[in-house]
Amino acid sequence: MGVSIQGGGKGGRKSLNADLNLVPYIDLLTCMVAFLLITAVWTQLARLSAAQKGQGQAGEETPPELQLKIVVVVNQEGFNVVVGQDQTPIPKKGTEYDFERLGAELKKAKDAHPDKNDVQVASEDQVVFDTLIRTMDTALSSRFADISLVDSGAAGI
């Protein structure tokens, strides 16, 4: 096993060229490929965290009216980014939500309030799940790590 050295070189000397026995190596590779193909993960599933918070939740140290709230309202017309008392409506681009502009507005809000990590996503009943996930994903991309998903009625806008 391993190396077979052929004799019969010129002048009766043994040849220096050797053929490797590759059969065990090919066996090993074939077994590994079969095992890895069976256990391969083709679709990676993950999660997005979202808390459920209402107004004036127990345990909050600062009264809710004194806290600066950043809320993204998602409705049939588009988004409405609410930072404290300022509201920035972001209408849809045709039939599509304008996530690019939402990201820009949220980045602006983050730059203005760098200590603020929480944002509320307030949704209307008819908004589909995909839009909510993309909204939360955009908020996470804008460095808001703490996201809560609430009903638009409960957001108090």
Place this chain on the structure above:
Amino acid sequence: MPIYAPKSHLYESVTLDAAKARLTHSSRKSVYEALNLVAYIDMMTMLVIFLLMSFSATGEFLFIQKNITMPDAQNWSSLERAPVIGVSKDVVTLDGVQVAAMEELSKDSATGDAKISELYEKLVVLKNNYKLLHPTDQFNGIAIIQADKGVEFKALKKVMYSAATAGYNNVNFAVNAWSKGGGAAPTE
């Protein structure tokens, strides 16, 4: 004395042609041919490296349900073991067992209570079981909602409300991990 052109005199005494040919190495080429295995081994090595890169030793917490198309997200975290609430366009399931039909969720409740009673009861049982089995651990209240892309928030909020009233306040949404760069880093 005649002069003859020089020639080989070896094995002249062997009369059998086949044996003579064998002895003088003038036989036909062997039917055996050595295969060049280098390309094959290269290919196998590449395949093994690719499969090893996509190998996950953590196991599967979640399985793709046939009638649920999950949304994509870039800023994802790794999954944790938790009760899985499936929300498709037809039914709501808890760990694969149906707990409500979507028709019921689409209707406005006559009593105004958005709670899905069967889901609530089963989640309470799961929470109590966890507390019994892990008396020293703190209950983290994590539930995973595996919802279809097209499900409306109206149905989703009833599921979330039921989970919250049962003590599952930390809701995680199952997504397909997707990244622009081809290798997303988890946020945690």
